[in-house]
Amino acid sequence: MSDAVTEFVEQARAVSFAEAVDRLKVPEPRKGKPEFEGPCPRCGGNDRFAVNRKKAVWLCRGCGAGGRDGIGLAAHMLHLDVKSRAGFLEACSAVLDEPIPAGGERETEEERAARLERIDAAKAKAAQNRKDREDEGNLYREREIEKARNFWINATDCRENLRAMDYLRDYLFARTRFTVPDGVFVNLRARSAFGYYHGEDERGKPLEVHSGPAMIAPIVSSDYRIIGCHITWLDLRNGKGNSRPVLWGLSKEGAKAGKPLLPNAGRHRTPTPVDIEAGFYERLPTKKMRGHKTGGFIPLLGEPEATRWLGGEGIENVIAVAGAEGFRDDTFYFSAGDIGNLAGPADPDSAFTHESVVTRLANGGTRKRPIPGPVPKKDQAPDDALQVAAHVRELVLAADGDSERIWTASAMARAKARLARDDLDIEIWWPPEGMDWSGALSAAIAGDA
Numbered sequence: 001m002s003d004a005v006t007e008f009v010e011q012a013r014a015v016s017f018a019e020a021v022d023r024l025k026v027p028e029p030r031k032g033k034p035e036f037e038g039p040c041p042r043c044g045g046n047d048r049f050a051v052n053r054k055k056a057v058w059l060c061r062g063c064g065a066g067g068r069d070g071i072g073l074a075a076h077m078l079h080l081d082v083k084s085r086a087g088f089l090e091a092c093s094a095v096l097d098e099p100i101p102a103g104g105e106r107e108t109e110e111e112r113a114a115r116l117e118r119i120d121a122a123k124a125k126a127a128q129n130r131k132d133r134e135d136e137g138n139l140y141r142e143r144e145i146e147k148a149r150n151f152w153i154n155a156t157d158c159r160e161n162l163r164a165m166d167y168l169r170d171y172l173f174a175r176t177r178f179t180v181p182d183g184v185f186v187n188l189r190a191r192s193a194f195g196y197y198h199g200e201d202e203r204g205k206p207l208e209v210h211s212g213p214a215m216i217a218p219i220v221s222s223d224y225r226i227i228g229c230h231i232t233w234l235d236l237r238n239g240k241g242n243s244r245p246v247l248w249g250l251s252k253e254g255a256k257a258g259k260p261l262l263p264n265a266g267r268h269r270t271p272t273p274v275d276i277e278a279g280f281y282e283r284l285p286t287k288k289m290r291g292h293k294t295g296g297f298i299p300l301l302g303e304p305e306a307t308r309w310l311g312g313e314g315i316e317n318v319i320a321v322a323g324a325e326g327f328r329d330d331t332f333y334f335s336a337g338d339i340g341n342l343a344g345p346a347d348p349d350s351a352f353t354h355e356s357v358v359t360r361l362a363n364g365g366t367r368k369r370p371i372p373g374p375v376p377k378k379d380q381a382p383d384d385a386l387q388v389a390a391h392v393r394e395l396v397l398a399a400d401g402d403s404e405r406i407w408t409a410s411a412m413a414r415a416k417a418r419l420a421r422d423d424l425d426i427e428i429w430w431p432p433e434g435m436d437w438s439g440a441l442s443a444a445i446a447g448d449a
């Protein structure tokens with residue numbers, strides 16, 4: 001072997017892993033991921049090939065190949081056989097981005113042509129996989145939207161069933177102290193025995209942990225197509241609580257400890273206090289959103305053609321505020337479903353911390369949690385968050401007072417900045433500190449009496 005070739009190989013071995021990764025044009029990791037994941041240049045797939053610049057290691061779970069040096073990675077990506085002298089030198093050439101010096105063995109024209117063909121075939125296969133996966137994702141999304149739409153369409157129209165209407169009206173009265181007008185039931189529908197699923201049973205089928213009355217609201221897009229639904233399970237017998245059922249599900253720890261499932265045997269079972277204390281079971285939320293929600297809103301009362309819109313995060317709070325102002329005829333009342341959809345994504349540079357927003361640590365201490373800032377993310381798509389129609393001139397956003405104040409204030413400021421335009425007057429209404437709207441308003445009504 002000539003001195004030039006020896007030196008060439010030594011130089012290639014001295015190239016750092018990260019440098020080799022850059023020369024081989026491995027894409028940067030996706031945001032928030034420690035390593036690049038993608039299809040393997042040899043065996044395809046979607047995410048089986050991983051390259052970690054910082055830890056200087058690469059791996060393909062499909063080929064069972066991997067290593068810690070740039071030359072091996074180059075050989076894998078470029079379909080070179082390092083056991084052959086020519087293949088090895090070609091791999092060195094790739095990490096150095098320099099031609100093989102005179103005297104070094106190199107592949108023949110035919111070998112090179114065959115190899116480039118293999119690379120192209122692998123790339124085409126990866127592209128096809130990506131397309132298949134996207135198609136599958138779209139199909140899944142379409143089916144999920146269809147299902148969610150049917151939950152609402154097939155629910156009971158309360159205008160044709162007064163018992164159902166009374167039940168929802170009683171629930172909303174219990175939560176807000178206001179009797180809702182009939183117009184609400186254009187949107188809010190009921191199911192008398194709606195299944196609540198959590199986890200899987202012994203055969204891997206979705207497990208029904210509860211079945212009971214539910215309020216179903218449609219989620220509509222800005223062109224008023226139904227894209228999802230919002231479900232609230234109700235239990236008026238639980239009057240001291242929030243008039244919703246108390247639901248329990250097996251936690252991860254419980255499953256690990258071999259604790260039994262809590263199937264719905266006629267009525268939902270409550271785990272023992274000891275098992276609850278040990279964290280084997282967790283309280284389940286009594287609200288769910290199905291289908292698609294971002295970019296949409298839940299119509300509650302009135303016509304969207306109105307030039308005054310009033311909305312907030314949750315259905316009950318918006319109804320409480322609407323009741324307090326007398327369910328105005330000139331106003332369209334709506335809920336965003338959740339605060340993320342109301343506020344929209346934040347510009348990451350505007351994040352901040354505050355002593356009131358912390359994560360509790362296992363050692364008893366606390367750590368400040370980053371709060372998404374008041375500045376909206378640039379270049380948002382229309383379905384990144386709720387949109388307000390162009391004809392609206394007055395927008396009132398009712399903030400939820402029962403969540404953390406600073407966090408909510410930042411989110412509301414973001415919503416206002418995001419929706420701001422010259423011909424729209426936006427106001428944010430706050431309940432008194434430490435209270436939610438229904439609590440504050442019931443207290444005010446009690447005071448008046």
Ligand SMILES: [Zn+2]
Nearest residue numbers: 040043060063
């Ligand atoms: Zn592979």
